[in-house]
Amino acid sequence: MxxxxxxxxxxxxxxxxxxxxxxxxxxxxxxxxxxxxxxxxxxxxxxxLYSAPRFKGDVSKLDIEDRLALVQQIRKSFWLPxxxxxxxxxxxxxxxxxxxxxxxxxxxxxxxxxxxxxxxxxxxxxxxxxxxxxxxxxxxxxxxxxxxxxxxxxxxxxxxxxxxxxxxxxxxxxxxxxxxxxxxxxxxxxxxxxxxxxxxxxxxxxxxxxxxxxxxxxxxxxxxxxxxxxxxxxxxxxxxxxxxxxxxxxxxxxxxxxxxxxxxxxxxxxxxxxxxxxxxxxxxxxxxxxxxxxxxxxxxxxxxxxxxxxxxxDRMVEGELNTNGEKAITEWDDFIEALWEFQYTLSRVPLTEEFKSQMYYHCIGIPDIAVKLFMHVQCQAIVNGGDERITQNLINSVASKSLKLLQPMFERVRRGESAVLIEFENKDIHWTEFNEYFKEAAHRVYVHGKLAQEHERAIQQKNRMSILEDLIAFTSKMSKSIEEAESIAQRVFESSNGMGDLNSMYQHVAKLVMESQETSTRSQTKNKVAQFPKLKKNKGELPLMDISDIRYIVKAGEQKKMSIEESLLDADLIKDPLEFNLL
CATH class of the missing domain: 3.40.50.300 (P-loop containing nucleotide triphosphate hydrolases)
Structure with missing residues (x-):
């Protein structure tokens, strides 16, 4: 099409x-x-509109891996109108x-x-x-x-x-x-x-x-x-x-x-x-x-x-006590009560007001964070073994690690600085435990989509050498020699210790190769200018290159007022930086 x-x-x-x-x-x-x-x-x-995980069986008859898989299903399947x-x-x-x-x-x-x-x-x-x-x-x-x-x-x-x-x-x-x-x-x-x-x-x-x-x-x-x-x-x-x-x-x-x-x-x-x-x-x-x-x-x-x-x-509001000492029922209550039903630990723990308040404290009424935190708590309980009970101490422990980067901001929200939430859009939720798991895993792990975005740096850190190899291979398609390709790719890679934005690194090497070739062309032209008569310049005419040549693609994009990134994306030459295999 x-x-x-x-x-x-x-x-x-x-x-x-x-x-x-x-x-x-x-x-x-x-x-x-x-x-x-x-x-x-x-x-x-x-x-x-309502959807929920479909498993209805006895979790006590399932092994650890199956129960961990069920926990991962919560975020995909749970949605409450x-x-x-x-x-x-x-x-x-x-x-x-x-x-x-x-x-x-x-x-x-x-x-x-x-x-x-x-x-x-x-x-x-x-x-x-x-x-x-x-x-x-x-x-x-x-x-x-x-x-x-x-x-x-x-x-x-x-x-x-x-x-x-x-x-x-x-x-x-x-x-x-x-x-x-x-x-x-x-x-x-x-x-x-x-x-x-x-x-x-x-x-x-x-x-x-x-x-x-x-x-x-x-x-x-x-x-x-x-x-x-x-x-x-x-x-x-x-x-x-x-x-x-x-x-x-x-x-x-x-x-x-x-x-x-x-x-x-x-x-x-x-x-x-x-x-x-x-x-x-x-x-x-x-x-x-x-x-x-x-x-x-x-x-x-x-x-x-x-x-x-x-x-x-805005974020969900937690119910407050009225003059009669009764707590008003809010959407947060409906949400957390529905979510709490999907426990896949060996011991089911009833939802108490203390658990409600504790979960709200850590996620400040943001449903996506509440779901993720609930999943992480269950995973930790299952991995810890024993009766696998969800406790207040476990929730605090998991939240302190999984939401470490967000807690200072959330603390300001708890003090009444709601405007600080705009900063939240510039923060990446850093799920520490999953990142450590990815880095330490001895087997192959495939990560795609949103989960990959959340753990991009952990993935990238483990794949630094693969990234460099891909960067050199990409650069060699544009460069005249493998030596120049390796030099440029290495320079861009080391400028961020291999932890920079991958698309930005691809753009950077493309720009450096183009600049290098333009400098080389000007030098050669200057040396030979006396040997040839001046020719009329055809404005807008592209150099003679194959249409699959990256230099041609970038040059053609420039004529369409496209950036290097847009040209390479349009030609499907920049890979998705998040789809790497962990070896």
């Missing part, structure tokens, strides 16, 4: 349109709205239907947009009343889900999206032909390359992934460069063609200001998708993404739809 096939894209199910009678007059007579399934009630929504998730589902459901109100496939004004041309409609913008030149006043809404890492924002939004069909296939509506595919939702993750251009490419690839074989939007639009305005225009055109219900842009904090043209340019890029053609947009990110809103939203309110909502996700 395209050169992004290896990327993972969130997908959902396809279905044929079944039209439902609508109570709200604004929703009646609109095939796109009537094809949306009925809203789930609270009970059905809970059943659809909370009150905020029900609100978010209603928000999505209403937003999708309202967004389609101004996009009735049989509306004359809506179809007038196609007659005028979507490019012309987009370039003309909207008038003071919010109408575009086709006379359409779009009803699209949008919201931002911003909050602390570990609160489950991305998982929540993904799970809710997958409750809706991703693609609805229309054939006829009330006796009239209607051969259209309606993409109800699309999930796009911001790229690690931090560029808006790569974000748009991810969008087109996600569209092709959703529609399946035969869709070639990436080939048509994704491989072309352009300004932010042009990229947004292409995305709007395709979103309109596929009748997109809502676009979710996840991990928005990855889009760096320097790559996006500034805070306000990024906000403009997102709001352009909403205002002119009427695409509801949801953006999700951690506290790092607050830079997008800190000044831009305050200074550019006229560009933000009136219906725009900002959701800031």
């Amino acid at each position: 395209n050169n992004l096939d290896d990327e993972e894209y969130l997908t959902g199910y396809h279905c044929d349109a079944v039209y439902k009678k609508q109570v709200i007059p604004e929703n009646q007579g609109n095939a796109f709205i009537e094809a949306i399934p009925d809203r789930l009630n609270a009970h059905k929504l809970y059943e659809a 909370l009150s905020g998730h029900f609100y978010r589902y209603r928000q999505y459901y209403n937003m999708i239907k309202i967004g389609y109100q101004s996009r009735n496939p049989y509306s004359p004004s809506y179809n007038r947009q196609y007659a005028l041309g979507l490019d012309k409609v987009f370039n003309s913008g909207v008038d003071e009343e919010g109408r575009n030149i086709a006379g359409v006043n779009h009803t699209a809404e949008g919201f931002a889900d911003i909050g602390l890492s570990g609160m489950g924002k991305s998982v929540t939004n993904k799970r809710i999206l997958q409750l809706f069909p991703q693609v609805i296939h229309h054939k006829s509506y009330k006796g009239r032909q209607l051969t259209k595919a309606q993409v109800v939702w699309l999930h796009v993750e911001c790229p690690s390359s931090k560029s808006v251009s790569q974000l748009s490419r991810n969008f087109f690839a996600a569209v092709d992934k959703a529609l399946g074989s035969g869709s070639n939007f990436f080939e048509k639009f994704g491989e072309k460069a352009g300004t932010i305005e042009v990229l947004a225009q292409r995305m709007v055109k395709v979103a309109n063609q596929i009748n997109l219900g809502v676009l979710l842009i996840d991990e928005i904090q990855k889009v760096h200001r320097a790559h996006s043209g500034g805070d306000e340019r990024m906000i403009e890029f997102i709001t352009e998708l909403t205002n002119t053609i009427g695409i509801p947009v949801v953006i999700v990110g951690n506290l790092k993404s607050l830079y997008l809103f800190k000044s831009s939203l305050a200074n550019s309110r006229r560009a933000i739809p009136d219906s725009y909502v900002e959701n800031i996700t």
